[in-house]
Amino acid sequence: MHNKTIVELSRALAAGEFSSTELTTHFLQRIHSLDEQYNSFITVTEERALADATEADERIAQGKATALTGIPLAHKDIFCTQGIRTSAGSKMLDNFIAPYESTVTANFNAAGCVMLGKTNMDEFAMGSSNENSFYGPVSNPWDTKAIAGGSSGGSAAAVAARLTPAATGTDTGGSIRQPASHCGITGLKPTYGRVSRWGMIAYASSLDQAGPMARTAEDVALLLQAMAGMDPKDSTSVDRPVEDYSATLNESLQGLRVGLPAEFFAEGLDSDVEQCVSNAVSELEKLGATVKQISLPNSNLSVPSYYVIAPAEASSNLSRFDGARFGYRCDQPQDLEDLYKRSRGEGFGAEVKRRILVGTYALSAGYYDAYYIQAQKIRRLIKNDFINAFNDVDVIVGPTAPTPAFNLGEKADDPVAMYLSDIYTLSTNLAGLPGMSIPAGQVSGRPVGLQIIGNYFSEAKLLNIAHRFQQATDWHLKAPTDIGA
Amino acid sequence: MSFDRTDVERTAHLARLSINESDIENTTETLTHILQLVDQMQAVDTSGITPLAHPLEAVQRLRADQVTESDQRDAFQQIAPATENGLYLVPKVID
Numbered sequence: 001m002h003n004k005t006i007v008e009l010s011r012a013l014a015a016g017e018f019s020s021t022e023l024t025t026h027f028l029q030r031i032h033s034l035d036e037q038y039n040s041f042i043t044v045t046e047e048r049a050l051a052d053a054t055e056a057d058e059r060i061a062q063g064k065a066t067a068l069t070g071i072p073l074a075h076k077d078i079f080c081t082q083g084i085r086t087s088a089g090s091k092m093l094d095n096f097i098a099p100y101e102s103t104v105t106a107n108f109n110a111a112g113c114v115m116l117g118k119t120n121m122d123e124f125a126m127g128s129s130n131e132n133s134f135y136g137p138v139s140n141p142w143d144t145k146a147i148a149g150g151s152s153g154g155s156a157a158a159v160a161a162r163l164t165p166a167a168t169g170t171d172t173g174g175s176i177r178q179p180a181s182h183c184g185i186t187g188l189k190p191t192y193g194r195v196s197r198w199g200m201i202a203y204a205s206s207l208d209q210a211g212p213m214a215r216t217a218e219d220v221a222l223l224l225q226a227m228a229g230m231d232p233k234d235s236t237s238v239d240r241p242v243e244d245y246s247a248t249l250n251e252s253l254q255g256l257r258v259g260l261p262a263e264f265f266a267e268g269l270d271s272d273v274e275q276c277v278s279n280a281v282s283e284l285e286k287l288g289a290t291v292k293q294i295s296l297p298n299s300n301l302s303v304p305s306y307y308v309i310a311p312a313e314a315s316s317n318l319s320r321f322d323g324a325r326f327g328y329r330c331d332q333p334q335d336l337e338d339l340y341k342r343s344r345g346e347g348f349g350a351e352v353k354r355r356i357l358v359g360t361y362a363l364s365a366g367y368y369d370a371y372y373i374q375a376q377k378i379r380r381l382i383k384n385d386f387i388n389a390f391n392d393v394d395v396i397v398g399p400t401a402p403t404p405a406f407n408l409g410e411k412a413d414d415p416v417a418m419y420l421s422d423i424y425t426l427s428t429n430l431a432g433l434p435g436m437s438i439p440a441g442q443v444s445g446r447p448v449g450l451q452i453i454g455n456y457f458s459e460a461k462l463l464n465i466a467h468r469f470q471q472a473t474d475w476h477l478k479a480p481t482d483i484g485a
Numbered sequence: 486m487s488f489d490r491t492d493v494e495r496t497a498h499l500a501r502l503s504i505n506e507s508d509i510e511n512t513t514e515t516l517t518h519i520l521q522l523v524d525q526m527q528a529v530d531t532s533g534i535t536p537l538a539h540p541l542e543a544v545q546r547l548r549a550d551q552v553t554e555s556d557q558r559d560a561f562q563q564i565a566p567a568t569e570n571g572l573y574l575v576p577k578v579i580d
Binding site: 096303324329339354357370374377381383430 | 501502519522525531535545557561564577
């Protein structure tokens with residue numbers, strides 16, 4: 001059962017081959033027997049899952065099922081789930097039982113999905129390796145010595161290890177695409193504003209966007225359909241009709257104009273990864289695409305610009321954690337200032353504190369123009385590069401990450417080296433564009449992802465390209481060897 | 486641009502963040518490296534460029550000024566570290 005895609009599971013549930021309860025029990029058993037080696041879940045919500053499954057089975061019996069009714073899902077532990085601990089991977093929220101439900105999880109609940117649990121993540125989504133979690137790092141199912149990627153590392157590993165058919169993620173600088181790439185799965189970061197951020201614990205509000213992670217583009221299309229749409233509760237959610245993402249999956253790629261940005265193939269790109277990407281590009285050409293060299297001249301500035309804007313927004317967003325109203329409180333505070341400082345100092349991990357300090361500094365008097373405003377000006381230059389590029393091409397293609405998954409511990413002590421591993425994904429968030437990562441090869445047994453970046457609201461086109469690619473290749477079907485029968 | 490001990494202490498105070506004495510040296514060094522990375526921006530001429538705050542340049546959506554949320558104080562205070570009579574308790578501020 002665990003090797004089936006959502007589309008296949010949905011058909012089997014409808015045909016009565018097995019019930020959602022049987023399916024859910026199967027995945028819960030897999031989590032219990034296998035997840036010790038991956039650490040992909042922070043919380044397994046067994047009782048809730050079985051109750052959801054019972055309800056789904058009734059709904060299926062009544063003929064009121066959607067394509068997602070009875071399908072088990074895992075949610076990144078950044079989405080508030082009412083009555084269930086929502087930790088954001090932080091000691092600060094280790095005791096936080098969310099008093100309300102995020103729009104994304106509410107949408108999946110309404111569709112009749114089953115919640116298996118909450119997945120591990122870098123603390124407050126700050127990280128590229130899932131080593132910054134209060135609950136310990138996530139191991140990559142393809143090679144447990146390797147990182148799963150971050151910050152949605154638990155979601156990616158759980159999907160790759162077939163502990164869940166799919167999971168939700170969030171992407172502020174690559175946090176869906178990079179772990180999807182490293183774990184050999186399919187992930188999509190939608191256009192900024194396409195999916196509601198209500199109830200999603202904020203890291204950097206002008207960059208954060210939720211999206212689906214699954215094994216195939218076809219499944220991702222189904223999931224995005226449930227997630228996307230205008231939400232009055234999120235003032236940045238976009239009021240624009242949601243397309244039927246499954247309807248156009250099979251469209252021909254004849255005449256598709258694909259741009260390869262020179263800057264994504266420059267120094268720093270692993271030559272084996274480059275070979276995988278180039279093979280994937282040849283595959284797209286066989287499917288009818290024409291390829292053109294393009295330039296995104298300011299993309300080298302995405303790292304410095306992002307690492308000012310994101311920490312600046314984070315320092316503001318994370319000021320709500322004050323030890324007074326919810327979350328961690330230090331023991332025996334001497335006075336109010338001590339309460340604030342020690343609750344925050346003890347409740348946040350090292351990387352979160354670093355980013356709060358960088359952000360606070362960048363926003364402080366005397367540095368605001370040189371750092372924050374300059375970063376926002378560069379953000380416009382980066383956006384303009386994309387706008388110019390999309391005059392000539394329909395989509396932009398390149399590597400998702402410069403290397404396959406590196407080893408756990410390899411970059412843990414060097415934040416700057418870690419930041420540079422996001423080099424190909426950050427610019428998409430700065431510009432607010434949609435991007436995908438799909439499996440496109442392997443290097444020494446570790447998966448390599450192909451990144452596809454589209455113009456605003458071109459999610460259907462990205463899914464169409466990904467689906468056609470997956471019809472012609474089998475990288476997305478490959479599974480790690482050690483994940484149980 | 487380099488970051489010194491005073492910068493770390495001043496910034497940590499602004500952020501109301503305690504830092505262990507033993508971590509200050511390491512924090513200073515790491516933040517210096519991050520700021521050196523970020524300082525690549527300073528070489529770019531951005532005169533005449535308007536800062537971009539929102540990727541789609543959307544403006545704030547307005548809604549009618551009506552009450553939409555009901556009072557959920559009891560639910561929200563269930564997860565508070567300390568409350569009394571519907572109030573959040575913190576150490577005494579004024580003697």
